[in-house]
Structures are given as structure tokens and as C-alpha cells.
Amino acid sequence: MHALEISNLEKTYASGLQALKGIDLTVEEGDFFALLGPNGAGKSTCIGIISGLVNKTAGSVRIFDHSIDQEFILAKSLLGSVPQEFNFNTFEPTEEIVINQAGFYGVPSRVARKETEHYLKQLGLWQHRRSQARRLSGGMKRRLMIARALIHKPRLLILDEPTAGVDIELRRSMWDFLEQINDQGTTIILTTHYLEEAERMCRNVAIIDEGNIIQDTSMKLLLKQLNSETLVFYLRDNLEQVPRLASFDNIIKLDHHSIEVEIPEQHSINDLIAELEAQNIVVQRMRNKVNRLEELFVKLTSKTDRTSAA
Amino acid sequence: MLYQFWIAYLTITRKEIMRFTRIWVQTIVPPVVMVALYFIIFGNLIGQRIGEMDGMNYIDFLMPGLVMMSIITNSYTNVVSSFYGAKYSRHIEEMQIAPVPDLVILLGFVSGGMVRGISVGIAVTLVSLLFTEFSIYNPFIVLLVALLTSCLFALAGLINAIFANSFDDITIVPTFVLTPLTYLGGIFYSIKLLPEIWQQVSLGNPILYMVNSFRYGFRGSSDIDPLTAILVILFFISVLFTVCLMLLARGTGIRQ
Numbered sequence: 001m002h003a004l005e006i007s008n009l010e011k012t013y014a015s016g017l018q019a020l021k022g023i024d025l026t027v028e029e030g031d032f033f034a035l036l037g038p039n040g041a042g043k044s045t046c047i048g049i050i051s052g053l054v055n056k057t058a059g060s061v062r063i064f065d066h067s068i069d070q071e072f073i074l075a076k077s078l079l080g081s082v083p084q085e086f087n088f089n090t091f092e093p094t095e096e097i098v099i100n101q102a103g104f105y106g107v108p109s110r111v112a113r114k115e116t117e118h119y120l121k122q123l124g125l126w127q128h129r130r131s132q133a134r135r136l137s138g139g140m141k142r143r144l145m146i147a148r149a150l151i152h153k154p155r156l157l158i159l160d161e162p163t164a165g166v167d168i169e170l171r172r173s174m175w176d177f178l179e180q181i182n183d184q185g186t187t188i189i190l191t192t193h194y195l196e197e198a199e200r201m202c203r204n205v206a207i208i209d210e211g212n213i214i215q216d217t218s219m220k221l222l223l224k225q226l227n228s229e230t231l232v233f234y235l236r237d238n239l240e241q242v243p244r245l246a247s248f249d250n251i252i253k254l255d256h257h258s259i260e261v262e263i264p265e266q267h268s269i270n271d272l273i274a275e276l277e278a279q280n281i282v283v284q285r286m287r288n289k290v291n292r293l294e295e296l297f298v299k300l301t302s303k304t305d306r307t308s309a310a
Numbered sequence: 311m312l313y314q315f316w317i318a319y320l321t322i323t324r325k326e327i328m329r330f331t332r333i334w335v336q337t338i339v340p341p342v343v344m345v346a347l348y349f350i351i352f353g354n355l356i357g358q359r360i361g362e363m364d365g366m367n368y369i370d371f372l373m374p375g376l377v378m379m380s381i382i383t384n385s386y387t388n389v390v391s392s393f394y395g396a397k398y399s400r401h402i403e404e405m406q407i408a409p410v411p412d413l414v415i416l417l418g419f420v421s422g423g424m425v426r427g428i429s430v431g432i433a434v435t436l437v438s439l440l441f442t443e444f445s446i447y448n449p450f451i452v453l454l455v456a457l458l459t460s461c462l463f464a465l466a467g468l469i470n471a472i473f474a475n476s477f478d479d480i481t482i483v484p485t486f487v488l489t490p491l492t493y494l495g496g497i498f499y500s501i502k503l504l505p506e507i508w509q510q511v512s513l514g515n516p517i518l519y520m521v522n523s524f525r526y527g528f529r530g531s532s533d534i535d536p537l538t539a540i541l542v543i544l545f546f547i548s549v550l551f552t553v554c555l556m557l558l559a560r561g562t563g564i565r566q
Contacts, residue, residue, distance in 0.1 A: 013566060051407045054566050073311065076409035087400035089329075096328070103321025104408035106314025148404075 001064060003029045003156045003187035004050070009059035011045050019045040021211040022059065027204070029064070029155075032182045033189045034202035034219070038301050042211045043191045044084060047160050051081045063156055077105065080154030082145045084161045084191075090134035094125060097133055098148050105152035112151065119147040123177065139170045146174070150181070157181070158189045163197060175201060195294040199223070209301050219293075226296045227265045230289040233272075234258050236282040245275045260289055318410045319418050326422020330388055337388070338430060341380050345434045348376055349441045352498065364500045364531050373438045374525040375497030378459065380434045382492055382517065383484070385427030385460040389419050389467030390480045397471065402564055412558035416468070416551075423464030424457065431456055451527035451536060458543045459520045463488075465550035472554075472563040496521045501533045516546055 004027040011020040019042045027033045037043045048054030050061055052068065061068045066075040088097045095116055102112030120126040123143040128136060133144060142162055149157060159178070163171045171194070179201060182188050192198055198205065198219075205222055207215040215222060230250075235257050242253045250262035261272060273283055289295070330337040353369035363371040396402035405415055438444075446452055474480045495517030501509050512518055513534075523539035526532035532539075557563070 048566070051403075052565075053403055053406055055561055073409040073411075076407065079407070081407050083403065085400065087403045089396070089399065089401045091332070092328075096325075100321055100325050101404055101408070103324075104318050104405055104410050106317045106409075108317055152408075 001029045002062070003027045003031065003064060004189065005060075005062040005065075006046070006050075007060045009046065009049065009061065010057045011042075011049060011054065012057045019211055020049075020057075020059075023208065023211070023213050025206055025213060025216065027156075027187060027189060029187055030182075030185060031187055031204055032179075032202045033187070034198035034205040035189055035191045035208065036195070036198060036205060036297060037191075037208035041208045041301075043208055044160060046208065047081070047083075047158055047189075047191065050158065051079065051083075052076060077152070078155045080149035080152065080157045082142075082149045082157070082159045082162050084164065086141050086145070088133055088141075088144070088148070091132055093130050094133055094136065094144055095120065095129035097144065098151050101148045102151045107152055115151055116147070119150055123147050139166045142166055143174070146177075154186065156187045156189070160191050161193060162190070163192065163194060171197070195297055199293040207297065207300055214300060222296065223293065226299075228262050230260060230262045230295065231269070231286050232258060232260050232289050233276075233283050234285040236284050237280075239281070243276065243279050243281060245272070247271055247275065314409070315411065315414050318408070319414050319421075322405065322410075322415065322418025323421040323425070326388070326392060326419060327425050329392055329422070330426050337384075337426065338433060341384055341430050342433045342437055345376050345380055346437050346440075348372070349438060353441050364502070364533075366529060366531065367442070369442045370529065371500075371525070372498065373442055374528040375495075375521050377431050377434050377438070378456075378521050378524045379492050379497055381427040381431040381456055381460050382463050382520070383488070384430040385423040385463040386467040386470075386484060386488060388426040389423035389464045390471045390474070390484070392422065393419055393468055393471035394474045394477070394480045397474075397564060398477075406564065412555060416554050416558060419468055420461060420464040423467060424460040427460035427463065428456060431460075446528055447530035448527045451523065451540075453527075454540065455520060455524045455527055455543070458540065458547060459524070462520075462543055462547050462550065465547065465554055468554050469550065469557065472557050474563070491515050491517045496525075496533060516542060519543060 004025070006023060006025040008022045008024060009020050010018070010022050012018045023042075023046070035043055035046070045054055049056045050063070050068065052072065063075040064078050066078070068075045092100075098116040098119065099109065099112045102115060103109065107115070117126065120129055123146060125136075125140060125143055125147065128140060133141065136144060142164075146159075146162060162178075163174055166174065175197065178188060178190075182201075190198060190202060202219055205215065205217065205219050206213050232254065238256050239253065239259065242251050242259070245251065247267050248261055248263065252260040254260055263269060263272060269286075276283060349369070349372075353372050357368035357372065360368040362368065393402070435444075470480060470483045494512065495515050496512070501512045501518065504512060519534055519539035519542045522532040522534040523536045523543075526536045
């Protein structure tokens with residue numbers, strides 16, 4: 001079954017801005033799906049329409065085969081949403097925010113209190129349950145929104161940049177938590193600017209740019225499109241000038257001890273190291289310049305820019 | 311599904327009640343202090359020199375109007391500030407995302423406003439006991455008019471909040487519309503004191519009907535027929551209720 005089915009979805013704001021230009025998108029049940037795109041591409045508008053926060057101009061959205069127009073009660077009952085910006089009453093106690101959200105979904109108070117305890121404990125917020133939400137740190141507020149979105153046990157969870165502004169340790173613990181709930185059967189749609197996050201967790205991906213879906217495929221197939229990769233090499237000895245290598249054209253000297261090399265698909269790192277060694281250049285360490293998905297993402301979205309500019 | 315909506319309604323109402331009781335020093339105490347001052351100054355000090363109004367002591371005439379004024383102001387203020395605050399800090403989205411019909415959102419906010427209006431009304435009535443003897447001519451009318459009026463002004467507050475784009479917008483209507491209408495609505499005087507033409511003009515002020523029917527419930531005397539007054543209030547409630555539902559369904563002010 002499709003967890004989410006979007007057909008010909010359009011949104012034109014009152015200002016005349018066409019945020020979505022008739023997109024089609026399908027997310028399968030149980031998937032961990034990335035919806036990526038640069039700022040202003042239309043991701044949040046798309047999520048806003050699915051969540052009922054934005055009126056669509058045209059098209060249809062179905063959640064587990066329930067239309068958000070004709071069967072909005074059923075459709076919304078199956079959806080949990082973690083927005084990009086904090087949208088709770090910061091003067092309310094943490095626990096109350098989650099319990100109230102359960103109430104909006106018709107969960108009786110007794111059950112809601114039990115579930116709230118479960119999720120607040122799981123997300124490390126139980127000791128802050130009586131604190132006003134405004135007293136929580138940024139990371140805690142993000143986790144509070146996740147607890148709130150899960151309180152009615154949705155089958156589809158949409159997370160709009162859930163780890164924005166969260167330190168790396170906490171981000172990794174959130175990844176583990178999200179993978180765990182995905183393993184338990186919750187379909188997850190994730191938007192993020194941390195592409196490492198999307199590459200690590202998501203099986204399928206769509207890239208949206210200027211209101212159009214420009215890629216909709218599996219993460220593996222998408223990454224296969226990457227026909228080159230840029231690596232940074234740290235060298236043992238002082239380097240006076242950029243080395244000339246037979247198989248590699250794009251070499252940039254970063255400083256006296258490091259170079260950046262673009263390695264095309266047809267060549268291996270072994271080929272590069274062999275050529276460097278032939279010139280008595282010893283590589284001590286190396287790293288990816290950027291994450292692979294990030295490299296591809298930049299290429300794809302800048303290609304769209306060029307096309308539209310033309 | 312009805313049970314689900316019932317829980318959602320109770321949640322919104324409870325959340326609204328918790329909101330104003332959490333800040334009771336800002337929401338309950340000031341109107342009570344203000345009305346106590348009205349009783350001291352207009353009721354006790356000046357009232358003794360005024361003598362009788364409509365065949366009763368001025369303070370007895372004044373008391374129902376002041377209670378009604380508290381109900382009107384607080385029902386309105388509660389909903390306008392709460393709903394606009396929810397829009398401003400975006401926690402209205404908590405309800406929009408959830409499967410809560412517009413009708414349930416409407417009833418929840420209005421109930422919260424009514425509870426605050428009636429609570430302050432009771433508090434003001436208790437304060438009035440320091441200045442005048444408590445007597446009710448018709449408790450049913452007192453209760454009915456109090457409930458209907460608080461409902462009407464909670465609805466009006468919701469419409470104001472829906473259209474408001476800034477905190478200024480939620481104070482303009484209470485300051486420039488609600489307060490003048492309330493003060494000219496027969497709280498402090500009987501419209502029989504006015505020249506004929508102004509009596510007719512006063513009949514166009516809906517608050518006059520509420521204050522007079524409420525006074526009838528307490529004292530058995532009124533400038534307006536109580537049944538007519540109740541019908542007028544019911545008419546305004548049905549109009550504002552319909553407008554509120556239409557605005558929420560369109561997403562005016564809350565959905566792009």
C-alpha cells in the first residue's frame with residue numbers, strides 16, 4: 001500500500017509565487033524516504049499541504065488511501081508531523097503539550113498520560129516534564145516535537161528538518177531513534193539539509209527544485225549517477241607546486257600539505273595514489289571533500305538553475 | 311468518532327481554562343479590582359448623591375450592569391488574546407494538523423471564553439456583596455443571559471482574532487468599539503433619562519439588550535422586554551457563529 005500518494009499537486013500563493021508546479025510523488029508503506037531540495041524549493045509547502053496547514057491550489061493527496069479532502073479525519077489520524085519551526089505554546093509545561101496533542105487526536109487523558117511518559121522517557125525529556133517548554137534547550141524542543149508527533153502512534157511520520165541546530169551527538173541519537181521507529185513499521189518522510197543524514201537513513205529519495213520533482217528514485221540509484229567524487233589528500237612532505245597527473249585533470253592545491261582531486265568514475269583511488277607515489281608524493285590521510293549525496297545534490301540543483309536561466 | 315471529537319473538545323476547553331487560570335493575577339484579579347473601584351466610587355460615593363434610578367438605589371441599579379460588563383469584556387478578551395496568541399506563536403497548528411473539525415475548535419475556544427467570562431462575573435458578584443444586598447428576581451434569566459452574552463462575545467473575540475495581524479489589531483476593537491458600546495449600553499443609566507431621539511439610537515446598541523435583560527433577572531425591572539432582548543442575543547449568536555465557522559473552514563488568517 002502507498003503511505004502517501006500525491007498527484008498533480010499545485011500551489012500558487014496569493015503573492016503569485018508558484019511554489020509547486022504539479023508534482024507527483026508516491027511513498028511506499030514502511031519506507032524511510034528523503035524529500036530534499038534547496039531553500040524555497042517547495043518542500044515545506046508540500047509538507048504544509050499534506051499536514052493541512054496550507055491550502056492547495058490543485059491536485060490530490062492521499063494518506064494510506066484516504067483523501068485529505070474527503071476523508072480528512074481518517075487521513076489526519078494516520079499522520080504525524082514534526083515541523084521545521086517550533087510550534088507549541090512555550091509557556092505550557094512539556095508534559096501538557098504532549099498530553100494535549102493526544103487529546104486533539106481523541107486519546108483519553110489516562111492513556112495519553114501513560115504514552116506521554118513512555119515517549120518523554122525514550123527521548124530523554126522525562127526529568128523536564130514539568131518545565132515550561134521555553135526553558136528547554138533547542139535540542140530538547142526538537143525532541144519534544146517528535147514526542148508530540150508520535151503520541152497518537154501515526155503510521156506516517158513527516159519530519160521537516162528535525163535535526164536543525166542539534167549537536168552531532170544528539171543528532172546521532174535521534175537517527176538511532178528514528179531508525180528504530182521505522183523498523184517498527186512507521187513510514188518516515190524526512191527533509192533535511194544534512195545530506196549525510198539522508199544518505200545514512202533513507203532508502204528512497206526525491207529531489208524537489210523550483211516546484212518540480214527533478215529526481216525520484218532509490219538512494220542507491222541516485223548515488224550511482226555520481227560520475228566523479230572529490231577527495232582531499234593530506235601529504236607527508238611539503239608540496240611546492242600542483243603535481244601533473246596523467247589520469248586526473250582537476251587537482252587543486254589547498255596548502256603546502258594538502259590537495260583536492262576529482263576522481264572520475266573510471267579511475268580508482270589506487271590509480272591516483274600510484275601516480276602520486278611515482279612522483280615521490282606520499283599520502284598520509286584522505287577524506288571526502290563533501291558527502292557523496294551532497295556532491296550530487298549540488299550538481300543536480302545547480303543544473304536546474306542553469307536550465308531555468310536558459 | 312463522536313467520542314474522539316468529544317475528547318478533542320474537552321482538551322481544547324481544558325487547555326483554554328488552564329491558560330487563563332495559570333495567569334490568574336493578570337486575568338481574574340484586574341477586572342475584579344476595577345469593578346470594586348466602580349462600586350466604591352460610582353456606587354457608594356457618587357451613587358448616594360444620585361439617589362434612585364428606575365425606582366431602586368443607584369448601587370442596586372448599577373450592580374447587574376457591572377457584572378455584565380465584566381462578562382462581556384472577559385469573554386471577548388480571553389478568546390481574542392488566546393486565539394491570536396496561538397496564531398502568532400503558531401501553536402494553532404497543533405489543532406490544524408490533528409483530525410479536529412472546525413466546529414470542535416470553535417466550540418472549544420468559545421467555551422474557554424465563556425468559562426472566563428462567567429468566572430469573572432461570579433467573582434464580581436461576590437465583590438458586590440460588600441456594597442449591596444444580594445437578591446435575584448429570576449435566577450433562570452440571570453443564568454441564561456449570562457451564558458448567552460458570554461457566548462456571543464467569545465464568538466466576536468474569535469472573529470477579531472481571525473482577522474488580526476498584529477497585537478494592535480486585538481486591542482483596537484475592544485478599545486474603540488466594545489468599550490464605548492458597553493458604557494453607552496445602559497450600565498450606568500436608564501435610557502429613559504435620554505431624549506427620545508437618543509433612546510431610539512440606543513436601541514441599536516446590542517449591549518443594551520444584554521444589560522437590561524440581565525438587570526431584569528436581578529431586579530425585575532428593565533428598559534427592554536426581556537424576551538425581545540433574549541431573541542436579539544440569540545439572533546446575533548447565530549450570525550456570528552455562522553461567520554466563525556465559514557472563516558475557519560476557509561482557513562482565513564490561519565492557512566495560506
